[in-house]
Amino acid sequence: MLSEITLGQYFPGNSFVHRLDPRTKILATLIYIIAIFLADTPLAYGILIGFAALVIAVSQLPVGMVLKSLKPIWIIILITMIIHMFTAPGETVVFTWKIFKITEEGLILGTKMALRLILLLLFSSVLTFTTSPIVLTDGIEKLLRPFKAIGVPAHELAMMMTIALRFIPTLLEETDRIMKAQTARGADFSSGNLLERAKNMLPLLVPLFVSAFRRAEELAIAMESRCYRGGEGRTRMHELAYKSIDYTAFGAVIFLAVGLAVLRWGAGLCAL
Amino acid sequence: MISIKGLKHYYTDADGKEVKALDGIDLDIKKGEFVAIIGANGSGKSTLARHLNALLLPTEGTCTVGGLDTVEEANMWDIRQQVGMVFQNPDNQIVAAIVEEDVAFGPENIGVPSEEIRPRVEKALAAVGMTDYAKHAPHLLSGGQKQRVAIAGLMALEPDCIVLDEPTAMLDPQGRKEIVATVKSLNKDKGITIVYITHYMTEALAADRVVVMEKGHIRFMGTPKEVFSRVDELEKLGLEAPLAAKVASELRKSGIKLPKDIITDEELAQALCQ
Numbered sequence A: 001m002l003s004e005i006t007l008g009q010y011f012p013g014n015s016f017v018h019r020l021d022p023r024t025k026i027l028a029t030l031i032y033i034i035a036i037f038l039a040d041t042p043l044a045y046g047i048l049i050g051f052a053a054l055v056i057a058v059s060q061l062p063v064g065m066v067l068k069s070l071k072p073i074w075i076i077i078l079i080t081m082i083i084h085m086f087t088a089p090g091e092t093v094v095f096t097w098k099i100f101k102i103t104e105e106g107l108i109l110g111t112k113m114a115l116r117l118i119l120l121l122l123f124s125s126v127l128t129f130t131t132s133p134i135v136l137t138d139g140i141e142k143l144l145r146p147f148k149a150i151g152v153p154a155h156e157l158a159m160m161m162t163i164a165l166r167f168i169p170t171l172l173e174e175t176d177r178i179m180k181a182q183t184a185r186g187a188d189f190s191s192g193n194l195l196e197r198a199k200n201m202l203p204l205l206v207p208l209f210v211s212a213f214r215r216a217e218e219l220a221i222a223m224e225s226r227c228y229r230g231g232e233g234r235t236r237m238h239e240l241a242y243k244s245i246d247y248t249a250f251g252a253v254i255f256l257a258v259g260l261a262v263l264r265w266g267a268g269l270c271a272l
Numbered sequence B: 001m002i003s004i005k006g007l008k009h010y011y012t013d014a015d016g017k018e019v020k021a022l023d024g025i026d027l028d029i030k031k032g033e034f035v036a037i038i039g040a041n042g043s044g045k046s047t048l049a050r051h052l053n054a055l056l057l058p059t060e061g062t063c064t065v066g067g068l069d070t071v072e073e074a075n076m077w078d079i080r081q082q083v084g085m086v087f088q089n090p091d092n093q094i095v096a097a098i099v100e101e102d103v104a105f106g107p108e109n110i111g112v113p114s115e116e117i118r119p120r121v122e123k124a125l126a127a128v129g130m131t132d133y134a135k136h137a138p139h140l141l142s143g144g145q146k147q148r149v150a151i152a153g154l155m156a157l158e159p160d161c162i163v164l165d166e167p168t169a170m171l172d173p174q175g176r177k178e179i180v181a182t183v184k185s186l187n188k189d190k191g192i193t194i195v196y197i198t199h200y201m202t203e204a205l206a207a208d209r210v211v212v213m214e215k216g217h218i219r220f221m222g223t224p225k226e227v228f229s230r231v232d233e234l235e236k237l238g239l240e241a242p243l244a245a246k247v248a249s250e251l252r253k254s255g256i257k258l259p260k261d262i263i264t265d266e267e268l269a270q271a272l273c274q
């Protein structure tokens, strides 16, 4: 049961987006997010939606699957939308009920905020759908490396993520096993109120922690035996390297951001 | 290849008392040799093994590997590259979530240039017969396969010697067979020196030499035939000789004439049919 939880949501493939360097995808996602916050007209939002649709199409991911990534947080989107609708200041009232009133401005602002959240999520889920967690880790390590000078432990963070990816399935299997063993001895993990359930989990957590610490110690010794001594002087089997498709992708997303900036401020600049 | 002289190792236990885990060990291991170490629990086998790649340092005496003294800190990484170590729990020695990434871990650590790592990984996986699993997730492999991945991870460092500390203790019979076959082939085909710690006597039959330990001492050693025909002495040390050797010894005691060096089932069957 527990082991059925899949890690990340990588969907293997060989599309243009899949083949991009992970750093390109991370940076492009950040640039796209900036672009989202530059948009303020329907035309700008239309362009953003079009761009996201284009990227999803190029990535050859099943559209339904990408949309499903919104599911866990649709409630947050809805709440954001409602709060903005009711609280935005405005004159043109469209609807009133007792003390509540929705203004046209509120309606527009609410829709805008919801749209921003949806676009942000869709775009970043394309990143995780098209990049395996391992490659993503490599990308993050490489991107953070310049910040080592100011104390960002780039290699250590990446090593932690690598080990976490390796051991989460193992620990889930183990949790499953301990749960089954204790259920067989009469333990109950699925009834009672929250406090009772938390209390019932305790006999599960203790052996799990003990075993996790033992594993960590053994793994550390095994790593030392394999000449591990930190990130200094380490090489990689797959060295990341930007290819021409990466420059194409950067070009596209930077063009998008600049375009939206011009749409927003361009008129003002012309007037000057 | 490995030379141990007057090696002592003392631990301090939780009560601050001294535990003499190794109490004067002398042992020379030649290049290309296959040495099995047997002994009851707590006889000091793991402690001895961990001196061979400088995970532990001698309290007294010396341990040299390929002429390098393990005490010298400057030698540590050379020694660890030369002597690989496989541990008991197959899960807790695999670092990465993909087999080939894990095998690449060692070469990456010693700074092998990128383009030379992949050929090393492929060679190492081929040496343990795991080529088809290069892209698999380790947690979905069987115990025997995981141990073979762990061995491949060491082979990618191109070591001279591999030390295995009860590598089959947590495996099923199928997995045990895989490991013994893999280790034998590394020894015979690739000339890797093997130090194989086990409490399965039948696994030790594959060795050139068997070392018997008790309470931090080497009690006796010799070829499998020499060691396993000393059925009664082994029993006193809490070790069980292979079944065939035990049966032969009992038959000899009850007056049946059998050669002294019977240790395998085949030998016993042949001797009885004559």
Ligand SMILES: Nc1ncnc2c1ncn2[C@@H]1O[C@H](COP(=O)(O)OP(=O)(O)O)[C@@H](O)[C@H]1O
Pocket: B011, B012, B013, B014, B019, B020, B021, B039, B040, B041, B042, B043, B044, B045, B046, B047, B048
């Ligand atoms: N870290 C430690 N601290 C204290 N005592 C230890 C430690 N490791 C091993 N020992 C003791 O040293 C002796 C030899 O242990 P070990 O080398 O693990 O034996 P074996 O591998 O043959 O079972 C045992 O008596 C054990 O209790």
Ligand SMILES: [Mg+2]
Pocket: B045, B046, B047, B165, B166
């Ligand atoms: Mg041991």
